[in-house]
Amino acid sequence: MKAGLHTPRLHAPRLRTPLLFVGMAVLLIAVGVGQSWVVSLSILNLCLISAIMALGLNMQWGYAGLLNVGVMGFAALGGLAGVLISQSPVTEAWSAGGAGLGIALAVVVAAALLIVLLRRLVRRKALRTAGTAIIVVAGFFVARIFFDPAVDEIERIDSSTTGYLGGAGLPIILSWAVGGLLAAGAAWLIGKVALGLRSDYFAIATLGIAEIVITVIKNEDWLGRGVKNVTGLDRPVPYEIELQQSPWFLDLVHWLGADPITGSSIFVKLCYAVLFVLVLIAIVWLAERALNSPWGRMMRAIRDNEDAAAAMGKDVTRRHMQIFVLGAAVMGIAGAMLTTLDGQFTPGSYQPLRFTFLVWVMVIVGGSGNNWGAVFGGFLVWFVWVEAEPAGFWLMDAITAGLPEDNPLRAHLLDSAAYMRLIVMGLILLVVMRFSPRGIIPERRGR
């Protein structure tokens, strides 16, 4: 994880960053004028969430050089928090299966404690390994004795509408914080296991763990209904239908000379955008403070030369753990925000390409190690990801314009235009890596 993308050079021109963001704003306005403001604002909202996700990955990769290919898992845990916080609790399910689940959980915790104790007390390596294996296997079967019937009970209750434990019945905006905590907790556990592995092994391990997280969320219906999805989540902003019936809003729309239905949709999206911008500003502010502090310098020193940093007395493993947990928390926040925006939690929609590799493209293209770079990467890459589809369609239409309507080649090309976004994304990543390896807004050095 040394050198390479992080080779330092001079400052970027001072005006470059603001100009890039102005350009981004122009693009979004162009979509608003050319396509529609609803589309433009939906893109903006997802740009904001993408920027936060990219900030999280930038902490791990950009500050510390941790090759985390498990962004998807943390985002999904954040999303799960949206369900666990905002849905009302299913009391019948709790009374039917709560006790069984509690005992199963107690068994797991007891087994974990036993393992820790065993590893503290026993010195012989062979004994330790054998003991751990025995406790893991025994714990698994004992927990299953209580777990299986409890889960059956829970999933039987109104399986078409609930069939799960429900949530805490609190406002969904709280889930943004809880999602961050949930992801941070998971990161701590994963870090205990995987940090310290070589970088490429770490990458593969996190890729796999994220896949496991998704598999668990998909299949443990008692937790978040699995692939049956949870829809109609609580909202932190008003509903369009309420707006269309409230006099003050109708007056406002009338004064602006707009249509109430489009107006309400735009208003709701703007409310989300304001909330997201507030979160983004807070995270960027904290991240910039951290990066420019002695702590930030220490992280970069560890990233650039682990051995030298260790020789200076820095505890490399602990610092890696710290940044891994922090970055994961930011990804969890972004994941919870995404679930809030969607108003539903659909585990089937979590795919590594969209939630892990796309975020990687954002960070690398934007400029790893630079917070503004990550934010810009989040905006630009999401914009391209969304707009590549209509652009690809338009391009194919133009290329095949000479062919008759029912020509099979024309039909095939138009059908496949949607996949242009994958090709475009790959090309952007490769071109930036080749010709501007430190990204569009490179890391600032020499402080």
Add this chain to the structure above:
Amino acid sequence: MTDVANAIVLLLNFVIVPGVAYGSQLALGALGVTLIFGILRFANFAHGDVMAFGTMVVLLTTWWFQGMGVGIAPLPTALIALPFGIVGAAAFNLAADRVVFRFYRRRKSPPVILLIASVGVMFALQGIVRFIIGPDDRRLADGARFIIKASEFKAATGLKEGLAIKLSQGLTLGVAAIAVAALFWFLHRTRAGKAMRAYSDNEDLALLSGVSPDRVVFYAWLIAGTLAAVAGTMYGIDKSYKPFTYFQLLLPIFASAILGGIGHPIGAVAGGFIVALSETAVTYAYKKFLRYLVPESWEPSGLMQLLSTDYKLAISFVILVVVLLVRPTGIFRGRVLS
């Protein structure tokens, strides 16, 4: 006695036979990953999609052959289309090396950069494959279905349980055996293969002895592409062809390569079989199996399934994580080709 035989046949039919076929497919995939790792020292995230690309070429050629009425019944037509897929996948790998990877190799960039570049290749390749053939699930197999049918087996042995071996399963094992034998012959008996092993073992020493790095890298991409096309086609014949599934295969393939010791060809083969067999074994419901072996009063009430089949993919990773913790070098002490 027949109860024991029935139990064994049951296990063979539902765990061992499918596990071995899947294991050979994983082994072929893992060999490609391990070879690139041994020579170029990075984990190639595009390998699953190279498999999808090679198989796509095979599928298109198969359709062409079928359209012309060319076939080798009872064997699947895809088998004679396979050389085209191999050429396609190898050509893609070589082109990707020329356009993308060579630049970083010459600059001696750290392996992480090549890994991230392979993510870029992966994106573009996923787009290309879907652009050409679309994301749908397609059948690659034609010709005969079974070598041994369950009903024939029951009639022949008089057992209650049947054993079915699909033609695709037998073919997979056969083709994999030939490919692995050819690879080992190449690595151990030819000049180029020996040069590759030397390069993998100690780059500087090999260069000093006059091994040409460009040739070694050329062969590595060529062989990795070949193996990818073979692995992808065998998987496609055995199950079906869907580009997204091939991307997901990357996970168990990495697990197999690391489990066996990355950079170690024998390890990759062993890893493939271990991962595949544990996936099928852990997700199999043992209720019926136990019913043959234990007295009636002990008969288990549940399905006796360790984990539901949905957790298939997760199992390879649990294995992977445990191996990384307990023995990070893998079973065969990997990192060099030997």
